[in-house]
Amino acid sequence: MNILVTGGAGYIGSHTAKLLKKTGHTPIVFDNLSNGWAEWVKFGPFVFGDIRNEEALYQALYEFKVDAVIHFAAKAYVEESTRLPEEYFDNNVCGTVALLKAMKRAGARHLVFSSSCATYGNAKTPTIREDHQHEPTNPYGLSKWQCEQVVATVAPVIGLHFAALRYFNVIGNDPEGEVYEKHEPETHVLPNLIRAAETGGTFTLFGTDHPTPDGTAIRDYVYVMDLALAHIRALDVIASQECLISNVGRGQGVSVRELVTTVEEAVGAKVNVVEKPIRPGDPPELVADNTFLKTWFKHDFKTVKDVVAGLAGAKRSG
Ligand SMILES: NC(=O)c1ccc[n+]([C@@H]2O[C@H](COP(=O)([O-])OP(=O)(O)OC[C@H]3O[C@@H](n4cnc5c(N)ncnc54)[C@H](O)[C@@H]3O)[C@@H](O)[C@H]2O)c1
Numbered sequence: 198m199n200i201l202v203t204g205g206a207g208y209i210g211s212h213t214a215k216l217l218k219k220t221g222h223t224p225i226v227f228d229n230l231s232n233g234w235a236e237w238v239k240f241g242p243f244v245f246g247d248i249r250n251e252e253a254l255y256q257a258l259y260e261f262k263v264d265a266v267i268h269f270a271a272k273a274y275v276e277e278s279t280r281l282p283e284e285y286f287d288n289n290v291c292g293t294v295a296l297l298k299a300m301k302r303a304g305a306r307h308l309v310f311s312s313s314c315a316t317y318g319n320a321k322t323p324t325i326r327e328d329h330q331h332e333p334t335n336p337y338g339l340s341k342w343q344c345e346q347v348v349a350t351v352a353p354v355i356g357l358h359f360a361a362l363r364y365f366n367v368i369g370n371d372p373e374g375e376v377y378e379k380h381e382p383e384t385h386v387l388p389n390l391i392r393a394a395e396t397g398g399t400f401t402l403f404g405t406d407h408p409t410p411d412g413t414a415i416r417d418y419v420y421v422m423d424l425a426l427a428h429i430r431a432l433d434v435i436a437s438q439e440c441l442i443s444n445v446g447r448g449q450g451v452s453v454r455e456l457v458t459t460v461e462e463a464v465g466a467k468v469n470v471v472e473k474p475i476r477p478g479d480p481p482e483l484v485a486d487n488t489f490l491k492t493w494f495k496h497d498f499k500t501v502k503d504v505v506a507g508l509a510g511a512k513r514s515g
Pocket residue numbers: 203204205206207208209210227228229230231232233234246247248249268269270271272273288292311312313314363364365366367368379380
Protein backbone atom coordinates (compact mmCIF):
# COMPACT_ATOMS: atom_id res chain seq x y z
CA MET A 198 0.00 0.00 0.00
CA ASN A 199 1.01 3.62 -0.47
CA ILE A 200 0.75 5.07 3.02
CA LEU A 201 1.03 8.75 3.88
CA VAL A 202 2.94 9.11 7.14
CA THR A 203 2.38 12.57 8.58
CA GLY A 204 5.14 13.40 11.05
CA GLY A 205 7.23 10.65 9.45
CA ALA A 206 10.46 12.60 10.00
CA GLY A 207 9.92 12.41 13.76
CA TYR A 208 10.75 9.72 16.28
CA ILE A 209 7.87 7.24 16.08
CA GLY A 210 7.01 8.17 12.49
CA SER A 211 10.50 7.39 11.17
CA HIS A 212 10.59 4.03 12.95
CA THR A 213 7.17 3.17 11.55
CA ALA A 214 8.22 4.28 8.05
CA LYS A 215 11.16 1.89 8.28
CA LEU A 216 8.92 -1.01 9.26
CA LEU A 217 6.37 -0.12 6.57
CA LYS A 218 9.08 -0.34 3.92
CA LYS A 219 10.36 -3.61 5.37
CA THR A 220 6.87 -5.10 5.16
CA GLY A 221 6.42 -4.14 1.51
CA HIS A 222 4.57 -0.83 1.80
CA THR A 223 5.63 2.59 0.48
CA PRO A 224 5.70 5.22 3.22
CA ILE A 225 5.27 8.76 1.88
CA VAL A 226 6.45 11.10 4.61
CA PHE A 227 4.61 14.42 4.99
CA ASP A 228 6.35 16.65 7.52
CA ASN A 229 7.18 20.32 8.06
CA LEU A 230 10.40 19.41 9.92
CA SER A 231 9.33 21.62 12.84
CA ASN A 232 10.52 18.85 15.10
CA GLY A 233 11.72 16.15 12.72
CA TRP A 234 14.89 15.36 10.83
CA ALA A 235 15.24 15.33 7.04
CA GLU A 236 17.95 12.65 7.28
CA TRP A 237 15.43 10.25 8.81
CA VAL A 238 13.29 10.29 5.70
CA LYS A 239 15.02 7.41 3.99
CA PHE A 240 12.39 4.77 3.45
CA GLY A 241 10.25 6.43 0.77
CA PRO A 242 9.36 9.78 -0.82
CA PHE A 243 9.30 13.02 1.18
CA VAL A 244 6.73 15.80 0.89
CA PHE A 245 7.72 18.89 2.85
CA GLY A 246 4.49 20.46 4.10
CA ASP A 247 2.32 21.51 7.00
CA ILE A 248 -0.70 19.44 7.99
CA ARG A 249 -2.73 22.62 8.38
CA ASN A 250 -2.40 23.09 4.62
CA GLU A 251 -5.32 21.07 3.26
CA GLU A 252 -4.37 21.68 -0.37
CA ALA A 253 -0.80 20.42 0.14
CA LEU A 254 -2.14 17.31 1.84
CA TYR A 255 -4.66 16.75 -0.92
CA GLN A 256 -1.95 17.07 -3.58
CA ALA A 257 0.22 14.50 -1.78
CA LEU A 258 -2.67 12.07 -1.33
CA TYR A 259 -3.65 12.45 -4.98
CA GLU A 260 -0.18 12.37 -6.51
CA PHE A 261 0.88 9.23 -4.64
CA LYS A 262 -2.53 7.51 -4.88
CA VAL A 263 -2.51 7.03 -1.13
CA ASP A 264 -4.58 4.19 0.31
CA ALA A 265 -4.17 4.96 4.00
CA VAL A 266 -2.76 7.62 6.32
CA ILE A 267 -0.89 7.16 9.58
CA HIS A 268 -1.14 10.50 11.32
CA PHE A 269 1.74 11.15 13.74
CA ALA A 270 2.29 14.87 13.07
CA ALA A 271 1.68 16.87 16.22
CA LYS A 272 3.28 19.10 18.74
CA ALA A 273 3.91 16.72 21.62
CA TYR A 274 5.56 18.45 24.58
CA VAL A 275 3.37 18.43 27.69
CA GLU A 276 5.19 21.27 29.43
CA GLU A 277 5.31 23.47 26.32
CA SER A 278 1.59 22.94 25.84
CA THR A 279 0.88 24.53 29.22
CA ARG A 280 2.71 27.69 28.03
CA LEU A 281 1.49 27.75 24.41
CA PRO A 282 -1.93 26.06 24.46
CA GLU A 283 -3.21 27.99 21.43
CA GLU A 284 -0.32 26.63 19.33
CA TYR A 285 -1.20 23.10 20.36
CA PHE A 286 -4.87 23.41 19.41
CA ASP A 287 -3.96 25.12 16.15
CA ASN A 288 -1.32 22.57 15.14
CA ASN A 289 -2.86 19.37 16.42
CA VAL A 290 -6.61 19.93 16.12
CA CYS A 291 -6.76 22.25 13.09
CA GLY A 292 -4.13 20.06 11.40
CA THR A 293 -6.28 16.97 11.95
CA VAL A 294 -9.37 18.73 10.57
CA ALA A 295 -7.42 19.75 7.45
CA LEU A 296 -6.24 16.16 7.03
CA LEU A 297 -9.80 14.81 7.22
CA LYS A 298 -10.95 17.32 4.60
CA ALA A 299 -8.06 16.40 2.30
CA MET A 300 -8.74 12.67 2.77
CA LYS A 301 -12.40 13.17 1.93
CA ARG A 302 -11.51 15.01 -1.29
CA ALA A 303 -8.85 12.49 -2.29
CA GLY A 304 -10.94 9.44 -1.45
CA ALA A 305 -8.39 8.06 1.05
CA ARG A 306 -10.49 5.95 3.38
CA HIS A 307 -8.24 4.54 6.12
CA LEU A 308 -6.63 6.48 8.96
CA VAL A 309 -4.56 5.49 11.98
CA PHE A 310 -4.38 8.36 14.44
CA SER A 311 -1.66 8.75 17.11
CA SER A 312 -3.52 9.32 20.31
CA SER A 313 -2.11 9.24 23.79
CA CYS A 314 -2.64 8.10 27.35
CA ALA A 315 -2.50 11.84 28.08
CA THR A 316 -6.16 11.94 27.00
CA TYR A 317 -7.14 10.21 30.26
CA GLY A 318 -5.65 12.61 32.81
CA ASN A 319 -5.16 11.34 36.34
CA ALA A 320 -5.84 7.62 36.60
CA LYS A 321 -8.87 6.69 38.71
CA THR A 322 -7.97 2.99 38.58
CA PRO A 323 -4.59 1.21 38.91
CA THR A 324 -4.61 0.43 35.20
CA ILE A 325 -6.48 2.47 32.61
CA ARG A 326 -9.09 0.91 30.34
CA GLU A 327 -10.23 2.50 27.10
CA ASP A 328 -13.54 3.50 28.73
CA HIS A 329 -11.79 5.37 31.56
CA GLN A 330 -12.98 8.95 31.76
CA HIS A 331 -11.15 11.59 29.76
CA GLU A 332 -10.05 14.52 31.88
CA PRO A 333 -6.70 15.57 30.39
CA THR A 334 -4.49 17.53 32.78
CA ASN A 335 -2.69 19.54 30.10
CA PRO A 336 -3.49 21.19 26.75
CA TYR A 337 -1.45 18.58 24.85
CA GLY A 338 -3.63 15.75 26.19
CA LEU A 339 -6.77 17.80 25.56
CA SER A 340 -5.73 18.47 21.97
CA LYS A 341 -5.28 14.72 21.41
CA TRP A 342 -8.69 13.98 22.95
CA GLN A 343 -10.31 16.67 20.79
CA CYS A 344 -8.65 15.18 17.69
CA GLU A 345 -10.06 11.76 18.58
CA GLN A 346 -13.53 13.21 18.97
CA VAL A 347 -13.27 15.08 15.68
CA VAL A 348 -12.11 11.93 13.86
CA ALA A 349 -14.82 9.77 15.45
CA THR A 350 -17.50 12.30 14.49
CA VAL A 351 -16.35 12.94 10.92
CA ALA A 352 -15.28 9.40 9.96
CA PRO A 353 -18.71 7.73 9.66
CA VAL A 354 -20.06 10.70 7.72
CA ILE A 355 -17.30 10.62 5.08
CA GLY A 356 -16.98 6.81 5.02
CA LEU A 357 -13.59 6.68 6.71
CA HIS A 358 -12.38 3.66 8.68
CA PHE A 359 -10.11 4.71 11.53
CA ALA A 360 -7.99 3.51 14.40
CA ALA A 361 -7.09 5.72 17.37
CA LEU A 362 -4.14 4.21 19.19
CA ARG A 363 -3.54 5.61 22.65
CA TYR A 364 0.14 5.04 23.23
CA PHE A 365 1.65 5.07 26.66
CA ASN A 366 5.33 6.10 26.92
CA VAL A 367 7.35 5.15 23.91
CA ILE A 368 11.02 4.20 24.26
CA GLY A 369 13.91 2.65 22.39
CA ASN A 370 15.45 2.84 18.97
CA ASP A 371 15.69 1.00 15.69
CA PRO A 372 18.07 -1.90 16.49
CA GLU A 373 20.03 -1.16 13.30
CA GLY A 374 20.60 2.48 14.34
CA GLU A 375 19.28 3.95 11.07
CA VAL A 376 16.88 6.16 13.05
CA TYR A 377 16.69 6.72 16.76
CA GLU A 378 15.08 8.84 19.43
CA LYS A 379 16.11 12.48 19.11
CA HIS A 380 13.97 15.42 20.16
CA GLU A 381 15.16 19.02 20.32
CA PRO A 382 15.02 19.79 23.18
CA GLU A 383 15.16 16.20 24.45
CA THR A 384 12.57 15.93 27.22
CA HIS A 385 12.12 12.17 27.14
CA VAL A 386 13.38 10.33 30.15
CA LEU A 387 15.32 7.44 28.63
CA PRO A 388 17.64 9.26 26.17
CA ASN A 389 18.41 11.79 28.89
CA LEU A 390 19.15 9.06 31.41
CA ILE A 391 21.40 7.09 29.07
CA ARG A 392 23.29 10.24 28.09
CA ALA A 393 23.81 11.14 31.77
CA ALA A 394 25.03 7.63 32.58
CA GLU A 395 27.37 7.45 29.58
CA THR A 396 28.85 10.94 29.87
CA GLY A 397 28.79 11.57 33.63
CA GLY A 398 26.40 14.49 33.07
CA THR A 399 23.36 15.20 35.22
CA PHE A 400 19.85 13.78 34.90
CA THR A 401 16.97 16.00 36.02
CA LEU A 402 14.30 14.02 37.84
CA PHE A 403 11.04 16.01 37.89
CA GLY A 404 8.88 15.14 40.89
CA THR A 405 9.88 13.12 43.93
CA ASP A 406 6.70 13.67 45.95
CA HIS A 407 4.11 12.03 43.73
CA PRO A 408 1.67 9.76 45.61
CA THR A 409 3.56 6.65 44.38
CA PRO A 410 5.63 4.10 46.40
CA ASP A 411 8.98 5.82 45.71
CA GLY A 412 7.58 9.30 45.06
CA THR A 413 8.51 9.37 41.36
CA ALA A 414 6.15 9.16 38.40
CA ILE A 415 5.13 5.73 37.16
CA ARG A 416 4.75 5.12 33.44
CA ASP A 417 4.07 2.22 31.12
CA TYR A 418 6.96 2.06 28.62
CA VAL A 419 6.39 0.59 25.15
CA TYR A 420 9.16 -0.30 22.71
CA VAL A 421 8.97 1.83 19.56
CA MET A 422 9.35 -1.10 17.12
CA ASP A 423 6.53 -2.96 18.89
CA LEU A 424 4.41 0.16 18.54
CA ALA A 425 5.33 0.50 14.86
CA LEU A 426 4.11 -3.06 14.30
CA ALA A 427 0.85 -2.26 16.12
CA HIS A 428 0.17 0.40 13.47
CA ILE A 429 0.59 -2.07 10.64
CA ARG A 430 -1.68 -4.54 12.41
CA ALA A 431 -4.23 -1.74 13.03
CA LEU A 432 -4.31 -1.06 9.28
CA ASP A 433 -5.24 -4.72 8.74
CA VAL A 434 -7.97 -4.50 11.36
CA ILE A 435 -9.60 -1.37 9.92
CA ALA A 436 -9.55 -2.86 6.44
CA SER A 437 -12.62 -4.80 7.57
CA GLN A 438 -14.09 -2.79 10.43
CA GLU A 439 -15.06 0.84 10.81
CA CYS A 440 -13.18 1.73 13.92
CA LEU A 441 -10.63 0.54 16.44
CA ILE A 442 -9.91 2.51 19.61
CA SER A 443 -7.22 0.94 21.72
CA ASN A 444 -4.52 1.51 24.27
CA VAL A 445 -1.02 0.45 23.31
CA GLY A 446 0.87 -0.31 26.49
CA ARG A 447 2.48 -3.26 28.23
CA GLY A 448 0.26 -3.00 31.28
CA GLN A 449 3.22 -2.67 33.66
CA GLY A 450 4.28 0.45 35.50
CA VAL A 451 7.91 1.45 36.03
CA SER A 452 8.88 4.39 38.24
CA VAL A 453 11.54 6.90 37.26
CA ARG A 454 13.74 5.70 40.11
CA GLU A 455 13.42 2.11 38.87
CA LEU A 456 14.38 3.33 35.40
CA VAL A 457 17.45 5.08 36.84
CA THR A 458 18.56 1.81 38.46
CA THR A 459 17.94 -0.16 35.26
CA VAL A 460 20.06 2.29 33.25
CA GLU A 461 22.83 2.30 35.86
CA GLU A 462 23.00 -1.50 35.73
CA ALA A 463 23.02 -1.61 31.93
CA VAL A 464 25.62 1.12 31.47
CA GLY A 465 27.66 0.15 34.53
CA ALA A 466 27.86 3.71 35.82
CA LYS A 467 26.07 5.78 38.46
CA VAL A 468 23.70 8.52 37.29
CA ASN A 469 24.09 11.97 38.81
CA VAL A 470 20.43 12.75 39.62
CA VAL A 471 19.27 16.35 40.18
CA GLU A 472 15.81 16.51 41.75
CA LYS A 473 13.32 19.17 40.62
CA PRO A 474 9.63 19.82 41.41
CA ILE A 475 6.82 18.07 39.55
CA ARG A 476 6.23 19.60 36.10
CA PRO A 477 2.79 21.19 35.64
CA GLY A 478 0.25 18.77 34.20
CA ASP A 479 2.30 15.61 34.92
CA PRO A 480 0.03 12.85 36.31
CA PRO A 481 1.63 10.58 38.97
CA GLU A 482 0.79 7.23 37.37
CA LEU A 483 -0.26 6.10 33.88
CA VAL A 484 -0.42 2.37 33.21
CA ALA A 485 -2.46 0.72 30.46
CA ASP A 486 -5.05 -1.98 30.85
CA ASN A 487 -4.10 -3.85 27.67
CA THR A 488 -6.80 -6.52 27.78
CA PHE A 489 -8.43 -5.12 24.65
CA LEU A 490 -5.10 -4.61 22.85
CA LYS A 491 -4.35 -8.32 23.24
CA THR A 492 -7.56 -9.24 21.40
CA TRP A 493 -6.37 -7.68 18.13
CA PHE A 494 -2.57 -7.55 18.50
CA LYS A 495 -1.03 -10.77 19.76
CA HIS A 496 2.54 -9.79 20.36
CA ASP A 497 5.35 -10.27 22.85
CA PHE A 498 6.28 -6.76 23.90
CA LYS A 499 9.93 -6.12 24.71
CA THR A 500 10.55 -5.46 28.40
CA VAL A 501 12.02 -2.18 29.62
CA LYS A 502 15.13 -4.03 30.81
CA ASP A 503 15.70 -5.48 27.34
CA VAL A 504 15.12 -2.14 25.64
CA VAL A 505 17.59 -0.41 27.98
CA ALA A 506 20.16 -3.18 27.53
CA GLY A 507 19.93 -2.69 23.76
CA LEU A 508 20.43 1.06 24.10
CA ALA A 509 23.42 1.06 26.39
CA GLY A 510 26.52 1.74 24.30
CA ALA A 511 24.51 1.40 21.08
CA LYS A 512 25.77 3.13 17.98
CA ARG A 513 23.50 6.03 17.09
CA SER A 514 23.78 7.36 13.58
CA GLY A 515 23.01 10.80 12.17
N1 LIG B 1 6.64 9.77 22.15
C1 LIG B 1 5.69 9.31 22.95
O1 LIG B 1 5.97 8.71 24.00
C2 LIG B 1 4.23 9.48 22.57
C3 LIG B 1 3.24 8.98 23.43
C4 LIG B 1 1.91 9.12 23.07
C5 LIG B 1 1.56 9.71 21.86
N2 LIG B 1 2.54 10.18 21.06
C6 LIG B 1 2.14 10.81 19.77
O2 LIG B 1 2.88 10.19 18.73
C7 LIG B 1 3.11 11.12 17.68
C8 LIG B 1 4.59 11.12 17.33
O3 LIG B 1 5.36 11.45 18.49
P1 LIG B 1 6.94 11.57 18.44
O4 LIG B 1 7.46 11.33 19.80
O5 LIG B 1 7.44 10.79 17.29
O6 LIG B 1 7.08 13.13 18.16
P2 LIG B 1 8.10 13.91 17.22
O7 LIG B 1 8.06 15.33 17.67
O8 LIG B 1 9.42 13.21 17.17
O9 LIG B 1 7.43 13.78 15.78
C9 LIG B 1 6.39 14.61 15.37
C10 LIG B 1 6.64 14.96 13.92
O10 LIG B 1 5.54 15.75 13.45
C11 LIG B 1 6.04 16.84 12.68
N3 LIG B 1 5.03 17.92 12.74
C12 LIG B 1 4.59 18.58 13.82
N4 LIG B 1 3.68 19.50 13.47
C13 LIG B 1 3.56 19.41 12.11
C14 LIG B 1 2.77 20.11 11.15
N5 LIG B 1 1.95 21.11 11.50
N6 LIG B 1 2.87 19.73 9.86
C15 LIG B 1 3.71 18.73 9.47
N7 LIG B 1 4.49 18.05 10.34
C16 LIG B 1 4.40 18.39 11.64
C17 LIG B 1 7.36 17.20 13.34
O11 LIG B 1 8.23 17.90 12.48
C18 LIG B 1 7.91 15.81 13.72
O12 LIG B 1 8.67 15.26 12.66
C19 LIG B 1 2.58 12.46 18.16
O13 LIG B 1 1.29 12.64 17.60
C20 LIG B 1 2.48 12.28 19.66
O14 LIG B 1 1.44 13.08 20.19
C21 LIG B 1 3.86 10.09 21.37
